Amino acid sequence: xxxxxxxxxxxxxxxxxxxxxxxxxxxxxxxxxxxxxxxxxxxxxxxxxxxxxxxxxxxxxxxxxxxxxxxxxxxxxxxxxxxxxxxxxxxxxxxxxxxxxxxxxxxxxxxxxxxx
Amino acid sequence: xxxxxxxxxxxxxxxxxxxxxxxxxxxxxxxxxxxxxxxxxxxxxxxxxxxxxxxxxxxxxxxxxxxxxxxxxxxxxxxxxxxxxxxxxxxxxxxxxxxxxxxxxxxxxxxxx
Numbered sequence: 001x002x003x004x005x006x007x008x009x010x011x012x013x014x015x016x017x018x019x020x021x022x023x024x025x026x027x028x029x030x031x032x033x034x035x036x037x038x039x040x041x042x043x044x045x046x047x048x049x050x051x052x053x054x055x056x057x058x059x060x061x062x063x064x065x066x067x068x069x070x071x072x073x074x075x076x077x078x079x080x081x082x083x084x085x086x087x088x089x090x091x092x093x094x095x096x097x098x099x100x101x102x103x104x105x106x107x108x109x110x111x112x113x114x115x116x
Numbered sequence: 117x118x119x120x121x122x123x124x125x126x127x128x129x130x131x132x133x134x135x136x137x138x139x140x141x142x143x144x145x146x147x148x149x150x151x152x153x154x155x156x157x158x159x160x161x162x163x164x165x166x167x168x169x170x171x172x173x174x175x176x177x178x179x180x181x182x183x184x185x186x187x188x189x190x191x192x193x194x195x196x197x198x199x200x201x202x203x204x205x206x207x208x209x210x211x212x213x214x215x216x217x218x219x220x221x222x223x224x225x226x227x228x229x
């Protein structure tokens with residue numbers, strides 16, 4: 001069975017500092033990997049996704065993530081955090097090939113607090 | 117172009133009651149998935165509907181059921197509500213077999229007292 005682990009429940013950074021959110025997954029097949037962001041009272045917004053090819057993927061809002069198959073990781077990074085990045089971030093895994101009928105498995109989430 | 121819409125925004129029910137939540141997919145999408153997000157947790161897949169049929173189901177009891185209409189909108193029904201059903205219920209729409217392009221609605225916050 002697939003699973004996603006986000007080891008950090010809560011991270012606090014200063015505005016302008018760099019950010020890395022960790023994600024480890026367990027999946028028996030070739031995975032699709034996603035990062036979503038959720039602001040209070042909002043639904044999930046897709047930041048970026050990885051299917052194949054270049055292991056460094058760029059997303060919206062200046063985020064990027066790197067897929068490392070040997071470490072089963074897909075960490076999210078941003079070089080300089082803005083106060084508006086404060087939100088909860090979710091890593092998710094789905095099945096490559098589109099045969100999982102829409103099922104995404106999410107991690108528990110990491111809450112990001114940004115200090116001015 | 118309207119995105120995914122859900123109604124109602126908030127709902128308070130009593131244990132043992134039944135509830136129906138509604139979802140309208142993004143224009144052009146034909147597939148709807150439902151997720152339950154308990155407080156402090158990530159979303160959990162409930163089921164997906166396509167062509168008015170349930171295509172896949174997560175680990176949820178039969179108290180959770182759904183329906184998809186010919187216009188692709190969908191309902192989630194929960195019977196015999198338990199306190200543990202309190203959660204944010206998210207609807208996501210996509211084209212069939214394109215979970216890589218799922219768009220999520222803002223959710224319905226259900227509180228069971």
